[in-house]
Structure formats: C-alpha cells, structure tokens
Amino acid sequence: MYMPGKVNCESCLIKSCAAEVLNKQELQVLSANCAGVSYKKNEKLFQQGFLCSNIVYVKTGIVKIHKTGPLKDQILKIVKSPRFIGIPTVLGGKVNHYSATALTPATVCFIVTDIFKTLILRNGKFANEVINSICQDELNFYDLSINQMQKQIHGRLADALLFLSDEIFESDSFELPLSRSDLGDYIQATRESVTRALSRLKADGLIDMQGRQINLVDKKMLEKISKLG
Amino acid sequence: MYMPGKVNCESCLIKSCAAEVLNKQELQVLSANCAGVSYKKNEKLFQQGFLCSNIVYVKTGIVKIHKTGPLKDQILKIVKSPRFIGIPTVLGGKVNHYSATALTPATVCFIVTDIFKTLILRNGKFANEVINSICQDELNFYDLSINQMQKQIHGRLADALLFLSDEIFESDSFELPLSRSDLGDYIQATRESVTRALSRLKADGLIDMQGRQINLVDKKMLEKISKLG
C-alpha cells in the first residue's frame, strides 16, 4: 500500500458519473477530503467488521468484494474501475459489512463519508446519480445470485468466464485473476470441482487453458451452457 | 384489485421515513400523484418485463418479490409493510426487473416515478432517506443470498422459519403464507425436499405443524441449525 496523498478531483480524468454533476466549489471540497492510495495485488482495501468512515472510489484496477459466510468466504462480485465501492457498507452502518481486495494493482480514492453525505444532501443531481448506480448494482446482483442459485456448476463456470471476458477484460483471452480456490468462492463450488469443470471445458474444446491463462475458443457454446444452466 | 383512488399523503398515518422529511407542499404534490389500490391474496402488484412508471409503497400486507430465473421462479425476498418496493426496478430502467405479488391482502400506493425523481432532486433529506433504505436492502440481500448459497436445506429452512417468525409475523406461531412449492422457490429447494425437511423438523420436535399452521417450539435449536448450515 502506497499513499501518494492529496488528489485533485477537479482535474481528475477518471471522474465518476456522480462527480460529473458537481460544481467547481463542490469538487474543491471533495478534493480536500479525499486521499489517493495505491494497492498491490491481493492487498485489502478494507475489511469486513472493521470501522470505516470512507467511501471508496476505485480509479484503476480490478477489485473483488467478498464476505465471510457461515461456511466460507464468498466473492459477492468482481468489479472494474472506475466505480464506487462500499457505499452500502458505509451508509448501512459504521462497520464494514464486507471486504474489498485488489485482484490487480489498483489506485483508489478514499472519500470522507460525511462529505459524501453532505454532497447528497446539498446536490440533488449527485444524489440522483448515486441512487441510480446503487439501483443498477442491486439489479445486477439479483441476476447474479439467481444464476448462481439455480444453475449447476458448468453453467455457473461458463457465466463467470463470460463475465470476465465481456465485462472485465473485454477480450476472449485473459489471465484469470483468481486461483481455483478463489474461483470456487465466486461460483459457489469447491476447488476440486472448479478444476474438474475447467478441465472438462478444455477437453470439450470450448476453452484453451494453461495454468491461469484462459482463451475462450467457443463462446457460442459457452453461452449455450450458461443458458441451459 | 380494488382502486379506491386518491389518497392524502399529508394525513397518512403510515408514512415512510422518506416521506417524513417532506414539507407540506411536497406532500401535496405527492398526494396529487399518488393512487391507492387494494389487492387480494395472490394478486400481482406488478410484473417482471412489463412497462412501469410507478414506485410502489406498500401500506399494509405482506408481499413477495420474485423473479424468473433460468430454470424456475425465485422468491428474492418477502417484505412486510410499510415499505417501498420497486425503487431499483423503476430507476434501473423502464421495465420491471422483477414481480411483486401479495401474500396477504394488501393496500399500496402507486407513486408516479417522475414525481419521485423530482423529490430526490429537490429535497436532499428525502434523497438521503431513499439511499439509506436502498443500501440497507442491499446489505440484507447480501446476507440472505450468502446464507442461501452456503447452507444446506435444513439450515435454509430454519432461516426461513425464523425470518417469518421474527421479522414478518413477530410471533412463534403463524400460518405459512406460502405453499410448499413457493417455500421451495424461496429457499432454493424442490417441493418434495421442503416437505421432507419440514417433516424432519416436526419429527425432531423443533416445530409443530398442521398443514400451513406452524409453531416454532424450539427456537434455540432452530438457530443452531441455521448457524451450522
């Protein structure tokens, strides 16, 4: 973790939709209450159960949001910059309800929660943007969890691979940012089952795989598997 | 479905936290753009895939929020009045992303979405209350879905029974508002598995059951089952 310190939100090129609606003065207030931090792979941005007084804006990098369940850790979602994380966790109470960990090197801004709240109270457009983004998030998570709960392992794995390809890396070929075990925490399966399911996809010629390097060869078929469950 | 028509939000005794922060004039605008409707058991308040231009405020009754998954319908949550439903579904697009159905007779208010948005833009406190409630919802759903995904059927069933008892009916004894099959859609199990799991709980003396009439006899033990998964 490296803390370069103060940032300038006015000139920031990676501005959120919400920040776009702020005026010059509001952006200055934001800058004054915003700290930039860099993280290495696998470093935690914040942790479930710990006191927290900041909203986190991920400027660069890929981050996993995860939470300890009754039996094991679970990856709730994998998100790509730029975006806010931890709005619900902060507004829902003073203690984090989940953790966030960098899957790649990441740079983030910590925004003092009170300032964030003030912006919501003072600027309706800002509040509206925040609401839109939380709502979108909620809808996405409904979809994700219905898929996770109803599909069986091959469908869930196909979903995950297609998601990583389409939403995160925007390429058919990428390096898995997760171990087999982490991938299991994401798609609700054991490490062994993930290994077997991946091997099966490789054997059937739907993917190419060498360690964590993945190449989606037959996306049409993967989508079919995803749909069939 | 019976439509008594116009309502008066100013004098409404079942006011939401969000509506509490509105001033007299805003409440009048709300009243003018708000229609009260009554529903019988099992009637749909709104349906996934249909165009929608209203936020729904449930004044009385119990409602299920459900969504068609890849294999079957799934009950995302069961909610009790008073509360808003459908904020994400409306703000996330013009088409409902899920359905809502009355589990008991229910009375609701339909609020024109544009009016709701205007209130968000104009009244920061209102926006803040809305954000808080959506965030709380999101956190609850994370908990729910982690439990659903990690626990096995007895744990999931115990969760559901305790939830209905503690959150919905506030009594150890209640009439299940769901068929075995619906309960299966809620806890991710088949009708047959639900039947068997319930019979098991009864045989073990943890619950009393006659048809849909349930009495939680040994809550401590049910909580243990819930925790163990």
Place this chain on the structure above:
DNA sequence: AAATACTTGTGATAAAATTCACAACTAATT
C-alpha cells in the same frame, strides 16, 4: 354433491457435487 384443479406426502432411484487423500507442480523465501 360431484367434479376438477391444486396441494401435499412418500418411496425408490439417480444425479450432482463434496469430501478425503495423495501426488505433482509453482512461486516465494531463506
């Protein structure tokens, strides 16, 4: 009251995925 539709219980069988155990591999540290 009879007929129909829907709901519930139960057994036998089958499928999916986990668990456990061990070997091989890779990366990180000394």
Place this chain on the structure above:
DNA sequence: AATTAGTTGTGAATTTTATCACAAGTATTT
C-alpha cells in the same frame, strides 16, 4: 540452490438433493 508454502490435478467413496411416479388430501368450481 534448497526449502517451504501455496496451488493444482485426480481418483474413489460419500453425501446431499433432485427427479420420477403415485397416492391421498384439500379447495374451488360447476
């Protein structure tokens, strides 16, 4: 370069839950 820690692959046995098939019960409609 050697050692250690962490990751991955694989087989066999086991567990959990779904599926199928059928009987019995309860509501609802005619």
